[in-house]
Amino acid sequence: MIRRLIGAVLTLFAVSVITFLIFFGLPRLAGDSPVSLAARYTGKTADEATAVAMAHRLGFFDPIYVQYGRWAKAIFVGADYNAGAGIEHCSAPCFGYSFITHEAVWPDMISRLPVTLSLAVGAAILWLVAGIATGVLSALKRGSAFDRAAMGVALAGVSLPIFFTGLLALSIFSYKLGWTAPGSTYTPITQNPALWAYDLILPWVTLAFLYAAAYARLTRAGMLESMGEDYTRTARAKGLPEKTVVTKHGLRAALTPIMTIFGLDVGLLLGGAFLTETTFSLQGIGKFAVDAIPAHDLPKVMGVTMLATFFIIAANLIVDLMYSVIDPRVRLS
Amino acid sequence: MTSVIRPTADGRSPRAFLEVRELCIHFPTEDGLVKSVDGLSYSLERGKTLGIVGESGSGKSVTSLAVLGLYNRNNAQMSGEIWVDGEEIVSASPETVRKLRGRKMAIIFQDPLSSMHPFYTVGDQIIEAYRVHNKVTKAVARKHAIDMLGRVAIPQPAKRVDDYPHQFSGGMRQRAMIAMAMSCDPELLIADEPTTALDVTVQAQILDLMRDLQREFNSALIIITHDLGVVAELADDVLVMYAGKAIEYGPAVEIFERPEHPYTWGLLASMPRLDRELSDRLIPIKGTPPSLINVPSGCAFHPRCSYAGLTNGASLNVVPELARGASHLVRCHLSVETRQQIWQREIKQELEGTA
Numbered sequence: 269m270i271r272r273l274i275g276a277v278l279t280l281f282a283v284s285v286i287t288f289l290i291f292f293g294l295p296r297l298a299g300d301s302p303v304s305l306a307a308r309y310t311g312k313t314a315d316e317a318t319a320v321a322m323a324h325r326l327g328f329f330d331p332i333y334v335q336y337g338r339w340a341k342a343i344f345v346g347a348d349y350n351a352g353a354g355i356e357h358c359s360a361p362c363f364g365y366s367f368i369t370h371e372a373v374w375p376d377m378i379s380r381l382p383v384t385l386s387l388a389v390g391a392a393i394l395w396l397v398a399g400i401a402t403g404v405l406s407a408l409k410r411g412s413a414f415d416r417a418a419m420g421v422a423l424a425g426v427s428l429p430i431f432f433t434g435l436l437a438l439s440i441f442s443y444k445l446g447w448t449a450p451g452s453t454y455t456p457i458t459q460n461p462a463l464w465a466y467d468l469i470l471p472w473v474t475l476a477f478l479y480a481a482a483y484a485r486l487t488r489a490g491m492l493e494s495m496g497e498d499y500t501r502t503a504r505a506k507g508l509p510e511k512t513v514v515t516k517h518g519l520r521a522a523l524t525p526i527m528t529i530f531g532l533d534v535g536l537l538l539g540g541a542f543l544t545e546t547t548f549s550l551q552g553i554g555k556f557a558v559d560a561i562p563a564h565d566l567p568k569v570m571g572v573t574m575l576a577t578f579f580i581i582a583a584n585l586i587v588d589l590m591y592s593v594i595d596p597r598v599r600l601s
Numbered sequence: 602m603t604s605v606i607r608p609t610a611d612g613r614s615p616r617a618f619l620e621v622r623e624l625c626i627h628f629p630t631e632d633g634l635v636k637s638v639d640g641l642s643y644s645l646e647r648g649k650t651l652g653i654v655g656e657s658g659s660g661k662s663v664t665s666l667a668v669l670g671l672y673n674r675n676n677a678q679m680s681g682e683i684w685v686d687g688e689e690i691v692s693a694s695p696e697t698v699r700k701l702r703g704r705k706m707a708i709i710f711q712d713p714l715s716s717m718h719p720f721y722t723v724g725d726q727i728i729e730a731y732r733v734h735n736k737v738t739k740a741v742a743r744k745h746a747i748d749m750l751g752r753v754a755i756p757q758p759a760k761r762v763d764d765y766p767h768q769f770s771g772g773m774r775q776r777a778m779i780a781m782a783m784s785c786d787p788e789l790l791i792a793d794e795p796t797t798a799l800d801v802t803v804q805a806q807i808l809d810l811m812r813d814l815q816r817e818f819n820s821a822l823i824i825i826t827h828d829l830g831v832v833a834e835l836a837d838d839v840l841v842m843y844a845g846k847a848i849e850y851g852p853a854v855e856i857f858e859r860p861e862h863p864y865t866w867g868l869l870a871s872m873p874r875l876d877r878e879l880s881d882r883l884i885p886i887k888g889t890p891p892s893l894i895n896v897p898s899g900c901a902f903h904p905r906c907s908y909a910g911l912t913n914g915a916s917l918n919v920v921p922e923l924a925r926g927a928s929h930l931v932r933c934h935l936s937v938e939t940r941q942q943i944w945q946r947e948i949k950q951e952l953e954g955t956a
Contacts, residue, residue, distance in 0.1 A: 498715040505731040507703030596765045
């Protein structure tokens with residue numbers, strides 16, 4: 269366990285070095301000078317001197333490892349930034365100041381987290397329940413009309429991108445029928461849970477549809493396998509009711525790979541549901557990154573990258589732990 | 602030919618504890634109709650052991666699954682009757698059969714590792730088996746499970762009850778399976794190749810255990826196997842199956858002392874024996890087991906039978922009846938005298954190594 273934790277920290281470190289090199293090192297290798305890099309943040313009308321001053325302020329003249337050290341140090345102890353209007357202190361964890369908006373990255377990013385969290389968790393519950401239920405029914409009634417229809421819809425669900433299903437759903441349910449929120453609104457759950465759910469229901473369903481489809485297929489395959497196993501025959505031989513055979517013996521075994529993928533999927537989503545947040549104009553982590561990228565707001569992009577990496581690594585750790593709970597054979601002796 | 606045994610399908614309640622009459626189990630597949638079991642009849646009393654012997658695909662396992670109602674009702678065509686203690690299984694509702702399963706009749710499978718759920722402890726699985734049919738608390742069932750594990754000679758049962766199947770050795774797993782099967786005192790126990798997946802050293806222990814438990818519980822025992830040694834060890838009666846049909850059926854002593862069917866001779870000849878000369882080769886049955894979709898016409902064994910030529914062509918197109926031979930039932934065109942002669946003059950000597 270300790271080894272895994274150390275491994276997780278090392279992975280985080282490695283990802284930070286690599287991303288930092290890509291953002292701040294590669295452009296230099298490609299021929300950009302500190303001044304030309306800084307010129308992006310001074311505005312089109314600024315002269316050479318302003319760009320040089322900007323490059324100095326952003327520390328672009330320093331060697332790359334010094335820049336990285338400064339960035340990394342700020343995470344742990346904070347840093348002082350001169351955003352033009354005097355020195356401002358950015359307390360730890362400080363992921364730097366935005367080059368564009370001159371705000372600290374961390375508080376801005378964290379304020380977006382509830383949106384992404386709400387979106388991911390709500391959708392995850394929906395797709396887990398819907399996907400597994402559909403998969404189990406499909407497996408038990410293999411070859412039936414329900415199975416064919418469900419797997420057909422699932423194939424569509426896996427294949428259709430969010431920006432298609434999302435826009436379609438918006439145009440029908442929000443604009444034509446007026447049943448749901450037209451996107452771009454978010455109410456914190458602490459303020460009004462009903463409104464929170466109302467605002468998010470369409471993104472939830474759209475996102476869940478994509479994942480539920482994959483989970484249904486996965487559950488179906490797993491159930492077909494586990495229901496044909498010898499231990500399922502043993503369960504029947506004991507005289508257990510079919511319902512117990514299916515849930516306690518068949519589904520229990522089929523769930524293991526699903527829980528693994530579920531952990532990773534949720535971890536990935538917490539780092540930003542880019543397409544969904546963009547489609548529904550939700551101000552979450554994903555939208556934060558999507559807005560920062562074309563503006564070359566590197567500290568923000570770095571911040572999101574690190575946050576996403578953290579969630580994925582954490583999800584991996586949790587999945588590992590869960591695995592040993594689910595499957596006694598992998599329990600550490 | 603003396604009397605032809607043809608169990609009637611008149612629905613009269615049977616005389617024996619277990620009676621299977623004219624059982625047919627056919628599976629329609631895309632390639633054709635698979636006749637896994639084709640007109641099988643046998644009976645068994647409590648306290649007695651029946652050994653069902655045959656090659657892979659002879660229908661011996663399918664029969665046992667049918668007795669427990671464990672075949673898939675959607676893709677199997679069943680006819681005939683299976684009477685267990687006065688209750689008919691084939692026509693009974695799935696729910697009725699389910700309630701008999703595990704309580705009145707239980708089964709032990711070949712591979713104890715894959716037959717136990719990897720995610721539950723051995724104890725949990727025995728407790729579950731006990732509590733389906735007995736309204737008791739978990740604590741009582743747990744005590745019973747520990748007791749059962751002790752009876753199948755698992756050391757430290759109170760401790761091992763919380764182990765998972767993968768923490769048991771192969772022999773212990775099969776013991777645990779037996780404990781699970783015996784947990785509700787079944788009157789009929791079916792053991793489907795119970796020792797095939799085990800070490801030779803463990804096989805004898807498991808067989809001993811089953812014999813002891815059978816005496817203790819006075820249950821009827823069916824041993825399904827391709828190992829004649831196992832049958833010789835345990836069985837009172839032997840049923841030899843070939844291509845879904847019984848081809849020889851009678852008391853074990855008779856079958857081993859005076860086998861009359863060429864296929865049974867082949868089975869005996871292909872059995873390794875310690876008292877044979879090292880230079881002697883095993884005599885395999887030539888050919889391969891028949892396809893159950895295209896069962897050979899006439900006697901299903903005729904393509905592999907060395908004596909088919911003696912039947913004047915009858916074996917090619919007439920299905921022989923299961924008829925009384927010198928001492929037991931045999932399905933063969935050869936006359937009783939011819940069979941006895943061949944056995945005495947050729948086969949017996951060959952088997953005893955004096956030929």
